[in-house]
Amino acid sequence: MNKDKLSSRDVFSSKFGVIAAAAGSAVGLGNIWKFPYITGVYGGAAFLFVYLGFIALIGLPVMLSELSIGRKSRRNVFGAFKYLAPNSPWKLVGMLGVAAAVMILAFYGVVAGWSIDYIVKAATGSFAAKSPNEMESMFVNFIEGPVSPILYQLLFMVMTMAIVIIGVKDGIEKYAKFLMPLLVVIIIVLCIRSVTLDGASEGLRFLFNPDFSKLTGDGILSALGHAFFSLSLGMGTLVTYGSYIDDKNNIAVTALQVTIADTVIAILAGIAIFPAVFAFGIEPSSGPGLVFMTLPNVFQQMPGGFFFAILFFLLLTVAALTSSISILEVVVAYFREELNLKRNFSTILATVMISFIGVFCSLSMGILKEYTMFGLNFFDLLDWISANILLPLGGLFISLFVGWYLGRKKIEEEFVKGARIVNWLVMVFIFLVKFIAPGAIAIVFLHGLGLFNFG
Numbered sequence: 001m002n003k004d005k006l007s008s009r010d011v012f013s014s015k016f017g018v019i020a021a022a023a024g025s026a027v028g029l030g031n032i033w034k035f036p037y038i039t040g041v042y043g044g045a046a047f048l049f050v051y052l053g054f055i056a057l058i059g060l061p062v063m064l065s066e067l068s069i070g071r072k073s074r075r076n077v078f079g080a081f082k083y084l085a086p087n088s089p090w091k092l093v094g095m096l097g098v099a100a101a102v103m104i105l106a107f108y109g110v111v112a113g114w115s116i117d118y119i120v121k122a123a124t125g126s127f128a129a130k131s132p133n134e135m136e137s138m139f140v141n142f143i144e145g146p147v148s149p150i151l152y153q154l155l156f157m158v159m160t161m162a163i164v165i166i167g168v169k170d171g172i173e174k175y176a177k178f179l180m181p182l183l184v185v186i187i188i189v190l191c192i193r194s195v196t197l198d199g200a201s202e203g204l205r206f207l208f209n210p211d212f213s214k215l216t217g218d219g220i221l222s223a224l225g226h227a228f229f230s231l232s233l234g235m236g237t238l239v240t241y242g243s244y245i246d247d248k249n250n251i252a253v254t255a256l257q258v259t260i261a262d263t264v265i266a267i268l269a270g271i272a273i274f275p276a277v278f279a280f281g282i283e284p285s286s287g288p289g290l291v292f293m294t295l296p297n298v299f300q301q302m303p304g305g306f307f308f309a310i311l312f313f314l315l316l317t318v319a320a321l322t323s324s325i326s327i328l329e330v331v332v333a334y335f336r337e338e339l340n341l342k343r344n345f346s347t348i349l350a351t352v353m354i355s356f357i358g359v360f361c362s363l364s365m366g367i368l369k370e371y372t373m374f375g376l377n378f379f380d381l382l383d384w385i386s387a388n389i390l391l392p393l394g395g396l397f398i399s400l401f402v403g404w405y406l407g408r409k410k411i412e413e414e415f416v417k418g419a420r421i422v423n424w425l426v427m428v429f430i431f432l433v434k435f436i437a438p439g440a441i442a443i444v445f446l447h448g449l450g451l452f453n454f455g
């Protein structure tokens with residue numbers, strides 16, 4: 001990258017801008033759609049607690065590592081590794097991130113398309129007077145499509161592309177600043193309605209009363225994978241955001257705020273959903289449809305539910321957009337930097353490619369559902385490989401890079417820029433990125449993939 005390009009990079013003017021952008025990327029379908037559904041699949045509270053442990057011990061240090069790499073290099077993930085570790089294979093970490101981004105956005109677009117369809121369903125009164133069973137068949141009939149879920153998926157992908165091309169990302173983030181708090185308000189309203197349903201307490205027990213004997217190696221690996229997925233880590237998204245952060249900002253505080261916001265929203269989503277799951281007799285391990293099959297029942301049983309439902313799916317779609325743009329940008333950056341393609345062309349090419357793969361994800365819910373690998377359909381396969389393998393692998397390399405390659409002096413320098421951070425905190429961070437994060441990722445990997453049994 002040449003000098004002009006570097007000097008014309010702008011930095012976020014306000015602290016809130018950085019947090020809004022990073023939180024916009026982190027908070028999305030991961031919190032509201034994926035977290036409840038995989039918590040249901042892996043048995044509830046025990047999964048939640050392992051997930052929280054991973055967030056604190058691995059997610060937070062990896063997030064700080066990504067922000068540090070970005071701010072130090074003032075480049076996106078490809079440029080960053082080339083600049084900080086010239087002529088070394090470290091830039092392959094960026095490639096891993098591109099592979100993850102392509103896979104994630106392919107199925108992410110499908111689920112976001114479901115959310116758009118549910119705006120329409122809510123607005124046309126489709127939830128009215130339906131029993132929980134009918135809600136379930138309505139969902140299943142819809143995702144089996146084949147045509148309409150694909151059209152909504154493509155619509156979402158075009159919206160994502162348009163935002164990246166027109167460059168109104170900052171504008172979107174301005175709206176997101178008040179739309180996301182509004183989403184949180186609606187989720188809290190849903191929580192209140194949900195926990196006051198008959199039979200709600202069983203749902204709360206499911207979510208908060210752990211039975212660790214239910215945990216499997218695959219469940220632990222999925223908790224790790226979801227910590228990365230939900231915080232947008234392991235593929236360089238936050239390297240790019242870090243590159244725009246002013247030297248005067250305290251990145252440790254930013255990382256902490258984003259992590260807390262993301263985690264609180266996921267837990268709130270869990271509280272909104274599980275009591276209702278039990279109250280309406282829905283199977284907690286229903287899979288990717290859990291949220292779509294459950295929440296319409298709750299809306300139906302609350303005052304103003306008609307409007308809340310429209311608003312909820314609308315805001316969920318916006319939350320998905322502020323995440324999907326950050327995923328698309330990883331691929332676009334790759335096309336531009338490594339293949340020297342023009343920005344707009346890169347964006348269109350990436351969108352077309354990812355949408356095409358996404359179509360097969362959508363079809364794997366219906367006409368292609370018989371085609372499986374390791375017992376997973378195409379949709380689940382992309383989700384599993386990207387979240388449970390590629391992102392943690394990316395996180396492993398990123399923590400090794402910061403902890404072992406950059407070394408203590410450089411981290412300390414970057415870390416204390418813009419903040420007066422006490423010495424022991426720096427030491428804790430270094431200890432976490434050097435030993436705990438890579439060690440834990442390696443162990444969970446080997447155990448989860450059945451390559452090694454840690455008992």
Ligand code: PHE
Binds near residue numbers: 026232324326
């Ligand atoms: N964190 C986003 C979500 O929870 C998804 C995402 C993953 C975004 C990886 C960027 C990178 O919805």
